[in-house]
Amino acid sequence: MATLLIRGGRVVDPSQGVDRVDDVLVRDGLIVSIGHGGGQPIGRADETIEAAGLVVCPGLVDMHVHLREPGREEDETIETGTRAALAGGFTSVACIPNTEPPIDTQAAVEFIRQKATRADTCNVFVVACVSRGREGKELAEIGRLVEAGAVAFSDDGSPVYDAELMRRALEYCRMFDKPVLAHEEVLELSRGGIMHEGLVSLVLGLPGMPAAAEDVMIGRDITLAETTGGRVHVMHVSTAGGVALIRDAKRRGVRITAEACPHHFTLTDESLRGFDANCKMSPPLRTAADVEAIITGLADGTIDCIATDHAPHAREKKLLEIDRAPFGILGLETAVGLTVTRLVATGRIGWPRMVEAMSLLPSRILGIARGTLQPGAVADITLIDPARSWRVDRSRLCSKSINTPFDGWTLQGRAVATIVAGRIKYRLREPAAP
């Protein structure tokens, strides 16, 4: 009977409407109670963490992570990626199946789960392909993949281009109550594009990816979700138009959810002026008006959650000419800092909403039993120092890659301890700056 007491932190658990200074008691990997539950004093435990001044919340869940294994182990592995997750405060990640080969069979799902067990870091939930081979032609064996443990389906990296296939996927996934996670992009409109199409792309002479490429596809998928009753989840929303479409669809009762990435509420296309391939991702960094719309959408709940789209690429790949460098940046280890700095410290959202967006709602969307500190729940807990100011140093990241545009940035807010099933899997060793 191993017990862990987290004493005197600000416990934020939107699943129960809790936001107060209290203790959290854990026994044998499960939550016993917040506070004195049942009148028994919490005083003694095998291990105690003093959490005064810290936010104590259900473990963070990142539902959009590229772990790269199998096939691209030079960029990241399940072990290094999940270590980065722990260092970023995440107790669970959902890994996206655009690996080589793609995750479209029971055996492939089983491989990920075994590797994750062996790594013994955070929870890894598997997202499997919508289409066989991620080729966008015919459905993968969705039922058997669900049996193997897949929690959602996505061809991310590419859209499900054939509208009829997308319709069938939404219909078919209904019987398992699984969402289709959609990368929204009309490829003809964004072909050859490197950055957002706008004044900056015009001046730099770089081919653009217009906002319309994303908005048109979001519109299609809203209509398909509405017709089929299926669940569509819009990944990495980056445009003001997309936010407006989703807001309107939710008002009509369409079963749609959405996520936004920290870089899309932090940076704009102006960042490309130095031709830094670490600012190249898909969807691209857009304008200040889009950033504002994303933040408003996160604040009013139009965008349900924050996900990182953690996309590691080995250093040499990002050193290529900007048109040959791959899309994507790291996200796991900077997500808390960026969210606190950009959204919480500025008063745009409160802590309960942040925890909802980074833990409760991604858990609900994926249908996983996480995101809560209710008695009996698995004791996945994140401790965040909300005031800690720290400098991002890409040479000290846990990820195997260093492709972050935030190197050298000073951020506020950092995970200081990450607890998975009652075990402390990560503790920040650096002392706080004076």
Place this chain on the structure above:
Amino acid sequence: MTSDSFYREPVPAEWAHRHLLDLERLTPDEIRLLLDTATLFKEATGGCRRKLGVLSGFTVVNLFFENSTRTRVSFALAARRLGADTVDFTTSSSSLSKGESFIDTARNLEAMGIDAVVVRHSTPGTPHLLAQHLQVGVINAGDGPHEHPTQGLLDIFSIRERLGRIEGTTVALVGDIAHSRTARSNIWGLTKLGARVILCGPPTLVSDRWKECGVEVSHDLDAILPRCDVVNLLRIQFERQSTRPFPSVQEYAHLYAMTGERLRQARDDLLILAPGPINRGVEVTAEVADCSRSLILDQVTNGLAVRMAVLWLICGPRAAPTTTPLGSHGGRLV
């Protein structure tokens, strides 16, 4: 800086750049300094024909990742007129895909003891990336559709030489603005020096967004022509277009080609520029290209003057405290 032997002096202190990457970030005074220096070099070399030897002992590498004839030759001749040795390294990005990145290629060349790299590449920003990774001077000889600063300078130089001024003139850039590095360098250079710039072409090649950069946008050549002092006819870059931005070449020529008929509607003193190579019959008819108002061949000569000026400003000796006697090879910034 007016004497005949200006080039024996250190590079003027007002020139603080180690590289020439674009015109967008230069000040009007820096652009004027470049043009004035080019004028001096043109005079000192008897119209770009004689050799000066001010960069004797220096080595300039032409690192061309994209095909070019005239720009490469022009840079090579300019360097030799100044006494520098030149080496051409021409390759294509695809041949580098064996694993060596363009940065590795450039670092290898740098390790052989060179003084400046003149780089052309089909991807915008490549010279900027090289400048971050190399110690030697980097000169942008065209980076995709982004900028071609020496072409912009030689166009402006040619206009200034003929009209005596840039400020207050009206210059139309006609054609494929979307894919033209020459257009971008001209836009920044001309507007900084006080010219009125009109971009003209179909909306698929000329975005209305350019108005946010302080230029005028028109889709009707006949309407703007009478107001122009200069038209610069930009080549249709078929090779950079993924989809055709107009229905046919014939239709484009009908709407935008500079023909003898259009020339007669323009002012008598209208000057015609074209950065070359030109598609005769598409952007301009032979009749116009070869007429007395065409500066097309002046542009080529002036290209040498501008490139001599650029090479000297980038490689030439700096004033104290880092200065060492000219020719001893130690004057360059590191």
